[in-house]
Amino acid sequence: MGIQLTNVVNAIVYAGIGIVIFGLAFLIIDKFTPYNLWKEIVQEHNTALAILLGAMSLGLCVIIAAAVH
Secondary structure (H helix, E strand, O other): OOOOHHHHHHHHHHHHHHHHHHHHHHHHHHHHOOOOHHHHHHHOOOHHHHHHHHHHHHHHHHHHHHHHO
């Protein structure tokens, strides 16, 4: 009853697919906003934008996980 290699490979592949999809979605969101998200959060210390982006990221990750699974 050990861990099967196919299960580990499947988990790694699906995690990679999910990370790539999330990265592409983040880039698309960044392109559609009128300002640079990273600059606003890190340099300008925009806490409200960071919270909004974090919540949006969690929601997007749940959708991606459900779709990939």
